[in-house]
Amino acid sequence: xxxxxxxxxxxxVMEVLWRRAPRTATEVADELAETRNWSLQTVKTLxxxxxxxxxxxxxxxxxxxxxxxxxxxxxxxxxxxxxxxDRLFGGRAAPLFAHLAxxxxxxxxxxxxxxxxxxxxxx
Amino acid sequence: xxxxxxxxxxxxVMEVLWRRAPRTATEVADELAETRNWSLQTVKTLxxxxxxxxxxxxxxxxxxxxxxxxxxxxxxxxxxxxxxxDRLFGGRAAPLFAHLAxxxxxxxxxxxxxxxxxxxxxx
DNA sequence: TCGTTTCGATTACGAACGTAGTCAAGCAGG
DNA sequence: CCTGCTTGACTACGTTCGTAATCGAAACGA
Numbered sequence: 001x002x003x004x005x006x007x008x009x010x011x012x013v014m015e016v017l018w019r020r021a022p023r024t025a026t027e028v029a030d031e032l033a034e035t036r037n038w039s040l041q042t043v044k045t046l047x048x049x050x051x052x053x054x055x056x057x058x059x060x061x062x063x064x065x066x067x068x069x070x071x072x073x074x075x076x077x078x079x080x081x082x083x084x085x086d087r088l089f090g091g092r093a094a095p096l097f098a099h100l101a102x103x104x105x106x107x108x109x110x111x112x113x114x115x116x117x118x119x120x121x122x123x
Numbered sequence: 124x125x126x127x128x129x130x131x132x133x134x135x136v137m138e139v140l141w142r143r144a145p146r147t148a149t150e151v152a153d154e155l156a157e158t159r160n161w162s163l164q165t166v167k168t169l170x171x172x173x174x175x176x177x178x179x180x181x182x183x184x185x186x187x188x189x190x191x192x193x194x195x196x197x198x199x200x201x202x203x204x205x206x207x208x209d210r211l212f213g214g215r216a217a218p219l220f221a222h223l224a225x226x227x228x229x230x231x232x233x234x235x236x237x238x239x240x241x242x243x244x245x246x
Numbered sequence: 247t248c249g250t251t252t253c254g255a256t257t258a259c260g261a262a263c264g265t266a267g268t269c270a271a272g273c274a275g276g
Numbered sequence: 277c278c279t280g281c282t283t284g285a286c287t288a289c290g291t292t293c294g295t296a297a298t299c300g301a302a303a304c305g306a
Contacts, residue, residue: 007263011210025283041266044284049263063272064283077211078226081219084207085228087134088200093223094233096204100216101240103201105208110217111245117224118238122231130293148253164296167254172293186302187253 004053006076012036013046017056018073022066127176129199135159136169140179141196145189 006014016031017023029043047067050056058065089095100106106114129137139154140146152166170190173179181188212218223229229237 005262009264038264039266040283041268042264045264045266048284058284074222077222080207080211081222081226082228084203088203092233093228094230094236096223097220097233097237098240099197099200099204100208100219101244103204105205105216106244107215107217108245110215110220111241113217114220114237115241115245117221118234118241121224121229122234122238128292132294161294162296164298165294168294168296171255181254 003071003079004055006050006053006055006071010046010050010053010055011076013043013050014055014069014071014073014076017067017069021068022059022061023068024061024064024066028067126194126202127178129173129176129178129194132159133169133173133176133178134199136166136173137178137192137194137196137199140190140192144191145182146191147184147187147189151190 012032012035013028016028019031025044025047026040028047029038029040032038032043047056047058051058051067055069055071056067057070058067060066085091085093085096089099135155135158136151139151142154148167148170149163151170152161152163155161155166170179170181174181174190178192178194179190180193181190183189208214208216208219212222
């Protein structure tokens with residue numbers, strides 16, 4: 001079996017752990033409370049599903065668990081980006097860029113930044 | 124309610140209709156048979172779910188339906204791209220670009236193309 | 247006209263998801 | 277020591293998804 005898919009709600013939990021880890025379920029829930037309206041129980045369920053999928057580890061610390069990410073954010077981001085590029089842009093990243101440009105999703109700053117990156121890459 | 128989400132399997136059906144429309148359920152299923160292993164019934168279910176979501180129209184033609192897309196591909200692509208950028212790159216497209224670059228997802232051609240686009244946009 | 251083929255509609259059903267309640271066990275405090 | 281709170285485990289339940297069988301009506305062929 002390939003690496004299991006991570007759902008939207010699960011991803012929100014991962015983001016919290018990627019910011020700082022390890023943390024207890026309660027700590028994770030506290031930070032999530034600012035954005036999502038989830039009960040502590042909901043967060044615990046998501047954490048244990050993530051543990052089953054192998055995306056986080058839970059190490060006993062006294063009578064509670066400390067959760068920390070196993071999945072690396074960069075890898076997750078890469079998988080998701082590639083999925084999008086494959087599904088919608090025939091697997092090539094340049095058309096994605098062209099699309100974003102056409103839809104006006106770049107600011108002047110973005111463009112400057114990108115130009116700099118391109119120069120760097122092409123040298 | 125926002126525009127309803129389109130699932131992966133449904134998206135595959137949309138792609139077929141975006142290539143050519145209108146088509147009957149059987150025609151759509153025939154083309155999909157090349158890639159996915161779906162029965163005709165499965166495709167019909169997906170088409171009617173898409174119709175419920177307002178993503179395709181089904182116009183009677185004799186005793187059968189002709190399906191055609193209502194949702195514009197460009198708009199769908201844009202929604203999905205924005206979702207990704209929002210979820211994973213803080214809503215800014217430049218970091219997406221930086222990520223793709225870092226992960227070596229651009230060919231020399233891609234870069235040339237992008238450089239051209241950037242120049243055009245900044246002038 | 248009557249059976250057969252063809253459609254769409256309805257129904258099905260297990261897995262995954264979003265969201266959460268309940269329970270048992272252990273630790274903390276009196 | 278006993279009692280209560282904290283915590284993970286288990287269970288729950290409605291929805292969406294993937295995948296499809298079945299059913300009733302319409303059309304076609306003989």
